[in-house]
Amino acid sequence: MPSPLLSLTWTDHVTGRQGFLVVDRLVRGVASGGLRMRPGCTLDEVTGLARGMTMKEALHYDPANRYVPLGGAKGGIDCDPRDPEAYPLLVRYLRAMRPYVESQWTTGEDLGLSQDLVDRAAAEAGLVSTVQAVYPLLDDEAGARRRLADAFAVEVDGIGLDQLVGGCGVAEAALTALDRAGVPRGGTRVSLQGLGTMGGATARFLSRAGLTVVAAADLKGTIANPAGLDVERLLTARDAHGTVDRSALRPDDLELPGEAWLSADAEVLVPAAVSYAVDASNQAQVTARWIVEAANMPVRPEAEALLAARGVTVLPDVVVNSGTNAWWWWTLFGDVGADAEEAFAYTRRSMRALVELMLTRARTDGTTPRAAAHAIAADRLPLIARRYGWYR
Structure with a gap:
């Protein structure tokens, strides 16, 4: 297997806990993959998940679709999401990864983290959105963002469509x-x-x-x-x-x-x-x-x-x-x-x-x-x- 395009290990200056980001592959300069938080999360784990995202994206490739698969990436934080330090740690991680989220890495909820929590932490970290790196690839950014926001507002039997x-x-x-x-x-x-x-x-x-x-x-x-x-x-x-x-x-x-x-x-x-x-x-x-x-x-x-x-x-x-x-x-x-x-x-x-x-x-x-x-x-x-x- 080829090495990932990017592999980062981040150490939090407050708690000493570690976070990881792996970009396995870029397509049109962008990669997609969620952010997980669990105790014992490792760089090897995140690397495997990023490679899996590359495959997930490719498996859904249909030349007739408007959606063009992105590359694969993944983020991870070694912390129990129930720990009182978990949320501020998440904010600091996203602040540290902000250059990548803004330009290369689109992310969202994964194990241990809800989308609402990731979105709240991202806003606190100064990000416009956790998927803002994909915006330059859209024909109608405003319409696309509105469509996604509307979809996230849809509920079925009290549970969000997402x-x-x-x-x-x-x-x-x-x-x-x-x-x-x-x-x-x-x-x-x-x-x-x-x-x-x-x-x-x-x-x-x-x-x-x-x-x-x-x-x-x-x-x-x-x-x-x-x-x-x-x-x-x-x-x-x-x-x-x-x-x-x-x-x-x-x-x-x-x-x-x-x-x-x-x-x-x-x-x-x-x-x-x-x-x-x-x-x-x-x-x-x-x-x-x-x-x-x-x-x-x-x-x-x-x-x-x-x-x-x-x-x-x-x-x-x-x-x-x-x-x-x-x-x-x-x-x-x-x-x-x-x-x-x-x-x-x-x-x-x-x-x-x-x-x-x-x-x-x-x-x-x-x-x-x-x-x-x-x-x-x-x-x-x-x-x-x-x-x-x-x-x-």
Whole structure:
């Protein structure tokens, strides 16, 4: 793998904590990728995420779209987002990274950070917007910014569209795999790790599609019910970090240890929280047929090889969770409007086509879905480069 274009480690002068920025690749001078905050975040982790963003962007390349994929980047801060120092640390990080956000790096929420919080900190750091680097690429900047602002103001059942569209994409990826395998949705069980933005929305879309969510893990442990959890009840009882108030549980809901989501009796597992959740030591607990990576890098490579050897299919993050990023740009560039049904329909159509392409390529090449996704991205990157030039 080639080295990233830019790799930075920043040390906060107040707390001594570190933050990172990696720009893997630029397209038309700009790269896209979220900002995460978690204790133990490392430069290697951010580097891998930035490379994944390069692939996510390339996978959604359609020459007919107004949206032209950007390069890949990622930011990370080594801090617990619940720490009292977390917000001022975020502001100082963004202030330090301001030259890059203004000119090269478009960013937004990721693990541990909400978009509202990132936007507030960015304003305090003196930034116009966390996506201002892309503004020079827009034909009508004022109209595009207004369209994105309008889209972020849309709510569905009290939840912002921006918090739902990624989960819509994850759910569609899972449903595409089930449909290809001829597995009926009714009676198919799902277990999730994480009920935050991505996990909560995924649970909602899958349950509304007829699947049964039997387990969901948060910071306090796993909530389970073999007969099915009341997803809407749990989502209503979440705090800002996706932790469910246990007083909202029904009498027959079970409280199990945190790792119990992994071994739940379910056909579909959705790791939607942290990276590296499934490793070589715990993958043996998995009895599901599919793992759908809503989080970034939740399955370690050595675990994926062992899972594949016993017939467990991993649908990779570079495809599965790419809907949020793509929706931002579809909206900003004008491929979709500020309308929930239009956004969901476009996301479903795009994700289904991409997952179908990936699974067909995997079958044809005799490889895993991840290898197939990487091969598709490798095919598309030169097309983008020929059209817009190389920036390495």
